[in-house]
Amino acid sequence: MKRPRSARRALPADYLQPLVTALADPATLAGVRATELEAVAFQLALYFGVRRDPETAGALGGIYERLVAERPSEDRLALVEQVVGAVRSGATSVLALLPVLQREQDAGVARAAALAFATLLPAEGGDALSGPRALRALLDHAEPDGVRAGLVGALLALGDRRARPLLDGAWRALTPAAAAALLALPRTWASRLEAEWLLDWMEDAQPATFAAIAGSLARLASAGNGRVMELERELPASADGDAVTILGEWTVRELGETLAPRWRDLARRANAPDAMRDVFAAWGVAG
Numbered sequence: 001m002k003r004p005r006s007a008r009r010a011l012p013a014d015y016l017q018p019l020v021t022a023l024a025d026p027a028t029l030a031g032v033r034a035t036e037l038e039a040v041a042f043q044l045a046l047y048f049g050v051r052r053d054p055e056t057a058g059a060l061g062g063i064y065e066r067l068v069a070e071r072p073s074e075d076r077l078a079l080v081e082q083v084v085g086a087v088r089s090g091a092t093s094v095l096a097l098l099p100v101l102q103r104e105q106d107a108g109v110a111r112a113a114a115l116a117f118a119t120l121l122p123a124e125g126g127d128a129l130s131g132p133r134a135l136r137a138l139l140d141h142a143e144p145d146g147v148r149a150g151l152v153g154a155l156l157a158l159g160d161r162r163a164r165p166l167l168d169g170a171w172r173a174l175t176p177a178a179a180a181a182l183l184a185l186p187r188t189w190a191s192r193l194e195a196e197w198l199l200d201w202m203e204d205a206q207p208a209t210f211a212a213i214a215g216s217l218a219r220l221a222s223a224g225n226g227r228v229m230e231l232e233r234e235l236p237a238s239a240d241g242d243a244v245t246i247l248g249e250w251t252v253r254e255l256g257e258t259l260a261p262r263w264r265d266l267a268r269r270a271n272a273p274d275a276m277r278d279v280f281a282a283w284g285v286a287g
Contacts, residue, residue, distance in 0.1 A: 016047045023059035034070045045083050049096030064099040073106040084116040088239050094120045107181040110150025119237040128235040136166040139173050149181035159191035159231040171201045183216040190224030214275035218282035221252045228255045256283030
């Protein structure tokens with residue numbers, strides 16, 4: 001018969017320290033079976049989120065690097081979802097997501113972790129945008145292209161106009177590979193923030209990336225089932241979920257007509273008529 005939860009002894013604060021110490025040995029790290037990596041990473045992430053010490057960070061980093069090398073992105077995305085659930089329940093802090101934001105290679109996995117980090121990081125000094133600002137700071141130091149793409153993708157996925165200053169010029173922090181990964185990310189809805197940001201980028205883009213950005217802007221028009229929204233999120237989010245206020249909503253054609261003067265001016269200056277033609281067609285406006 002199981003004892004009631006209240007009767008169980010609480011784990012000591014350093015319950016994973018023997019594992020952390022053991023993983024400092026490369027042979028021990030290499031000996032962890034591939035099928036056990038997610039479980040070990042999950043426990044270490046929760047432990048690091050509470051303790052926040054360099055030794056645990058190193059052990060977790062080594063395990064996560066093996067995860068990236070040996071397990072599919074679907075498994076790592078599932079791990080991120082598990083960790084986010086633990087953060088929401090109060091079992092650990094949002095810092096448990098940091099290894100993903102330092103070592104991930106897949107932009108979609110990094111975006112999921114970054115979006116959770118941005119929405120769950122506690123406000124500092126009453127600043128509701130503490131989470132998004134932390135993402136922008138991480139962008140300046142991130143190394144993997146997937147992480148850079150995921151960080152920018154998360155800021156865009158917020159759809160919150162208050163994040164617009166944080167995104168200004170963020171494309172300049174992307175390598176060509178990171179830019180390609182960002183532009184290939186799927187969306188589940190369409191935001192005015194992203195439409196205007198892509199247009200800003202196109203106006204500053206080199207010819208080599210102009211067509212790819214235009215293609216992403218054209219695809220954005222179909223992401224929201226004909227609707228484009230502007231949101232304000234509850235930041236930081238509550239444990240119960242993300243409260244969202246819809247500040248504005250437009251049809252694709254309505255927003256297209258609003259942005260069309262800038263598109264037409266860009267079409268005159270850019271030497272990419274086919275790319276702009278696709279944008280006009282997608283947004284239902286005349287070129």
